[in-house]
Amino acid sequence: MTAADPATQATWLLAVDPAGLGGLCLRGPAGPARDALLATLRLALPADTPWRRLPLQVDDERLLGGLDLGLSLAAGRPVAQAGLLAEAAGGVLVLPMAERVDAGLAAKLASALEQGSSRFCVVALDEGQSAEEQLPHSLLERLALIASPAAPDLAAGFDRLGEGQGLPFDLVEARQRLARIPYDDATVQALCGTAAALGLRSLRAPWQAWRAACASAAIAGRDEVTQADAELAARLVLAPRARALPQSSAEDESAPEPESSAPPELNPLEPQPEAESGDAPPPDPSAGAQQAKAVQEQMIAATQAAIPPGLLDSLAGTSTQGGAGAGRRGAAARPAQSGRPLASRRGSLRASARLDLLATMRAAIPWQRLRLLEREQRGLGPAPARLLLCRDDFHIKRYRRPDETTTVFVVDASGSQALNRLAEAKGAVELLLADCYVRRDRVALIAFRGDGAEVLLPPTRSLVHARRSLSGLPGGGGTPLAAGIEAAWLLGSSLQSREGGRAVLVFLTDARANIARDGSPGRGAAMQDALAAARRLRAAGLASVLIDTSPRPQPAAMALAQAMAARYVPLPQGQAVDVYAAVAVAVAV
Structure with a gap:
């Protein structure tokens, strides 16, 4: 071996x-x-x-x-x-x-x-x-x-x-x-x-x-x-x-040893009771444990030497969460059952397949005489039906369904945003909602304020529901920017992986984060959590646009857009029409 x-x-x-x-x-x-x-x-x-x-x-x-x-x-x-x-x-x-x-x-x-x-x-x-x-x-x-x-082994010969x-x-x-x-x-x-x-x-x-x-x-x-x-x-x-590197023996030796429970040493000058000649020395219970520990240490060393180099480097650095294979593969795309009809093709009758009866009959009719002769040669008797079909005759209907785009609006409804541009943001979203309704695209609305984010409107084509949710959007409170980005990442990933559509995330914020992901206040920790969520969003491959709604372009907003690979649009003096024009270009890409 x-x-x-x-x-x-x-x-x-x-x-x-x-x-x-x-x-x-x-x-x-x-x-x-x-x-x-x-x-x-x-x-x-x-x-x-x-x-x-x-x-x-x-x-x-x-x-x-x-x-x-x-x-x-x-x-x-x-x-x-x-x-x-x-x-x-x-x-x-x-x-x-x-x-x-x-x-x-x-x-x-x-x-x-x-x-x-x-x-x-x-x-x-x-x-x-x-x-x-x-x-x-x-x-x-x-x-x-x-x-x-x-x-x-090339020395063994190519043959x-x-x-x-x-x-x-x-x-x-x-x-x-x-x-x-x-x-x-x-x-x-x-x-x-x-x-x-x-x-x-x-x-x-x-x-x-x-x-x-x-x-x-x-x-x-x-x-x-x-x-x-x-x-x-x-x-x-x-x-x-392997999911972690084994601890080195030096770390184990540096740990404080527990106090020994062994009995105190006996004075050699004092007389000791003589042991009976027929009694055997008791077995040491720690001998088996020490031997098992030695075997385990040798086994860990051999296993660590066999860990692939790439896996070893990833374990030494930042480990990824989730199981293997949980990346962007997603579910396999299923054939469309409705939409624009395409030419039918030969295929097997699966549970979700739709038979094209006319195409199947056209494929089977030219072979009827030969199939009748074949049945007579095999001695199968008269045909059970007037039309003899085989597996290669079946034709399956096919459809092309247009790619559906869902525009997810992530609106900053905090106190700083309410003082600056919340009214303009609402106006721009209303213009985009009307445009999405014309294209029959879906829209969704996420608002973050206080200590968390909330999906105010799930993906829908209803313009009335979208306007109603937008008009009732309140303003005020802290800016949990990381929570808003994470909510947008979860919704966009589910739209692209499960439903097979395309999601475009539109962030309207001044990037003045002051609430961390755990709900604690503090601008430094809040911005670090927001950047971490933005990098996760970039790894998911979601298209996004960041509209900087602060009175002046903010470096924090630029860094956030760069972290999530989003298109950065500063609009210090813009109106709702300007916001609509900038976002419409990104949605149409």
Whole structure:
């Protein structure tokens, strides 16, 4: 096991215990090295092991099984089809371009792995180039092994690149030995301690590491797990999932030691009672704990050495919140069910698809005579229907829905704004509302004042409701600028990710923040929180415009616009029409 690279070792472990480990996530671009790993895994498994590839756009009927409409129409009776999960039972399900898997498909695969009825394993091919392009956390958590293919050996010759290599052990014997390996409490405790030191809160990771250690021992021909097996499992299971750097031993030694509870030393001059000859010395209870601690420290050191460099740098710096894969990928865009009709195309009848009956009949009618002759040659008898259909005849209706823009107005209704430009801001918003109504775009209104922000008007096309909410907007109080930016970020992100539209954020403020995010007063802390929220808004990729409504252009407003990558528009002497003209240009982009 030590002579092979980590990805090959992970492949061997998966071949020994595919159901217990759940699967393997191969991170890296496509190439001969990855093809060689897949070929090695396929050669390692028995010849009759199912091997299926899962397309990203698979529907529920093909994945879980259901009624085969084409065969049912041709046979005149219901014909069921087995899903990919049933076909891959006891085998391998390969998931290409795993970084693009949507949350729904990942949840179905995770549920199937959790139930364990099919007893298959998943090999996810993750080709993501950034932290935002990753396998969803719900599925990645159930794949024990994570590895990256090693660089191909060009000295071996180009004709051998992409070919698998044979196993250096007997697979049948290793699987039989795996079932006889006993449970080792000390090793499991060390794995749990290592996972805790790496910031892993779930107990699934140390249990998967234990299963990998058992598989490593079975491959090596051992009847129990050794420290080398545990370290290999920690490198392949725990290290790629690290969320924190382990504390160094110097920090542990600098901590004050607790007072010793050992009994006081005896005076050698005083007579001591003689011990009975038949009594054995009592065992030292701290010996086992010290040994387990030493094993855990060695395991942590081995795991820390296996953490990828990029992950190590991110852990040493500022850690990102949220699970893996929670970036800007969002939900997959669904086909439009209404709008401008487009030319129909061949496709499968999914749950949300609409059949184009005329196009389907046009595709099927020219083949009727040949299909009747084919039925006679097969001895199927008379046709059950006058029109014989097959799967390739189905045509699905398609529509184009125009991109919908939602303009989110974020209005500063604090005391300083009320003294300066609140009336002009209301007038500009009313002009923009009328323009959005003409284009059939939606509008939303967020106001921040006092100690927080409030969504006064959810996204709507109703001009009456928008004007009513705007006219009742009060003014006065502090300026919780960070709360307003965060509320706009949450609303804009939900509009773009869930509904697939486009959001434009329009901020009308003088940028005189004096209320921090936690509600405490103070201009310094309030401005720092506002800049942090602005950078988060910029990372989300939301289009925004900042209208500086102060009497003079403020450097704080310029810095805020730069932090959120917004268009900065200073209007010290402007009227409502000027504000409307500046924002209308940004909305039309």
